[in-house]
Amino acid sequence: MFDDKLRDAALRVQALLTDLLQPTPGEDEIARPELLLAAMRHAVLNGGKRLRPFLVVESARLFGGNDTAALRIGAALECLHCYSLVHDDLPAMDDDDLRRGQPTVHIAFDEATAILAGDSLLTFAFDIIAASETDLSDSAKTALVLALARAAGMGGMAGGQALDLAAEKQAPDEQGIVTLQAMKTGALLRFACEAGPVIAGASLEDRQRLRTFGALIGRAFQLADDLLDLTADAATMGKATGKDAGRGKGTLVSLKGQAWAEGELDRLVAEAVALLAPYGARAETLMDAARFIANRKN
Template identity: 50%
Template structure:
């Protein structure tokens, strides 16, 4: 029987160990010696925290096609490096201006703003080195597909573009479907990329990839809905970061649009949509179903 708690714990442990081994001078140097202060900042922003949900989705999607967890780890590390870089930059004074992340000082507080910017830049850069390494997958065409997928999910049409839309919306307000588009890019695009990268590792056919994409897009919406709800109901201690910031800043979210009960109802419907998309895969997709359900029930 599938055990989600054991799966997420095992994935988090594997990612932590692999990041710890990768973020060292010997691995990151070349052509010149790595700057130790930047590596220290990268480690501060990457280690000892986080559920590692995006690497989990990579390996769960890959497992649908018989790919072992260890074979999906390097691609998962690349996604996590992108995610950690985005958190370091999001916390900067020019962005969300947060002092706390995962219960610890943010990187710009523990070091300084310039070091935080460079640490994020370095994590972003090395993510693609991980995907280009033959250790990620022996087939070069698969590795190229993974690079393209992660670039699209994290670039101007994905996470970075979503952040820009969020900044524009804070300044000028959102109208119509703007919030949904922004959230699908800022949060959902990297979740979508994670699932699709797992499918690419398994050499999924176009029909299977399309079904998993529908799952991933719904799961991304659910994750952001849950995050918006938690910003209202969770404590800073549970979240490991400041809460209530959206309301304090007058920021529009689905919770502010629908109310708490309406947002929870939409979350339930979105989880059901994600699970329905997995129907063609049967039992091999049970892990992905469990992760979607976790998005709806998580407390941090």
Template identity: 50%
Template sequence: MATTTLDLRAALDEVARDVDSRLAILLADPGDPRTSLYAAMRHAAIGGGKRLRPLLVFATARLFDVDRTCTGWVATALEAIHVYSLIHDDLPAMDDDDMRRGKPTVHKAFDEATAILAGDCLHALAFEILASPSTHPDPFVRSELILDLARASGPSGMAGGQMMDLEAERQVFDLPTVTRLQQMKTGALICAAVEAGAILGRVAPEGRTHLRGYAHDLGLAFQIADDLLDAEGEEAIAGKRLRKDKEAGKATFLSLLGVERAREQCRMLVNQAIEHLRDYGPEADLLRAIAAYVVERDR
């Protein structure tokens, strides 16, 4: 377990360096009146975050010996979508957060208008990356990656889940509705990251069942762990404000299940996620380590 943790830390660091270097190229100061727009994007996207979604792209693509440059750009697109969603979710009209990844949020470090536009730009950039022939030479693969990401981030995925999350402050949801909300809000993009690795590996949709099962269970486990962290974590380590769900009186896995059953459910989902990988050999050890990390993480 100690070795795996070490490997995972090394893998996370490597992916962070890889994605950061690509973002630094894309988001270089244009030297014109858009300077603060680009600075805002760099502030939000470079040098922070767990980089879980890009790592999932790499860890899945590794199963199929995919070219690392292709994988790097696709991982960067996934992270760009994730960062855009964080910028918009942090806005005063949404979750109204001041800190993110241990730094002031974009609308605090810059202003609201710049934050809205920086999010919009990262959103468009993700699709520009995926549609570029230099990312992948096969237009069929590019088109499949884009469909995967657009569905996962739109009204039936991440943004739709965020809307349900806003509604959760106005009405009390039951467990199936909370599960669906979280599957959309966080799970869909985690699934899209794994799916992107499989698309890059040219796995046909019918061959992706086990990987989808892994991603689905991982996404839910991740969200329960997030709820536990929100209730029990330390703000200094998490790098963001905690105890928000309770303040807002929102129904969460935690409020519906209680701490003990939530923790148990999280462990069960992680084991189930790992079990989906039984047909893979040591090449899937990184995916297994990611699942194990989810229950243990402190941020």
């Protein structure tokens, strides 16, 4: 069952992240301040589906990649993803009090600590990739660092958040929304799928195919999220809902309607699944991931 695979992977990622975020300083670290580490652990070890690490592991497995190394790359990606959530939740950004059903980091601690926890998680992600414990070639590590930096930076996730803030003042048109969402949400999901072929040393064609698959499911993820923001309640989602509409931000759901969005979700999933058809049964778990993304309830 897909749900069992996702849950098992989440437990493995949780165990690794718990081990990585221990109080003992790493090599060449001087100390790990107690309050800062507590805030980082609050941000990272508070549940979640761990979908992005799961996609890294499964995309690497598709090509026979090193499973332990893939898990570490997935953990690095999760640290970076969690940093983005910590900063997105700040009063200067989305100003949220709840994340995964728990107080956000700036509420549980304070704003300055939340900023530093985010900074530390961002840099720790690249530490995990580059560390000797990650059993990959230097060329693979370099490729992963570059791909993740570009997915996370001004041309990816951070740039998408900048566009999202601008959208509060002037609602973007349809193409603007597509661009914003591809950057803010889609870029890290695209990296998660593209990382697998890099870890496994697969061909450039395979890497491009998985990159495209990741872009498609990234679009599906955001579309499903926008539908849930419209239809789900805060208790189900573990965070506030209806905030985009409240701030006047445009989404494809508000622009084109719920029926269109549901049909577009089906189309995106079908296209993503078809893209993996050449791999046959080996790609079934990733195909199921695309379906899960479209049908999730939170």
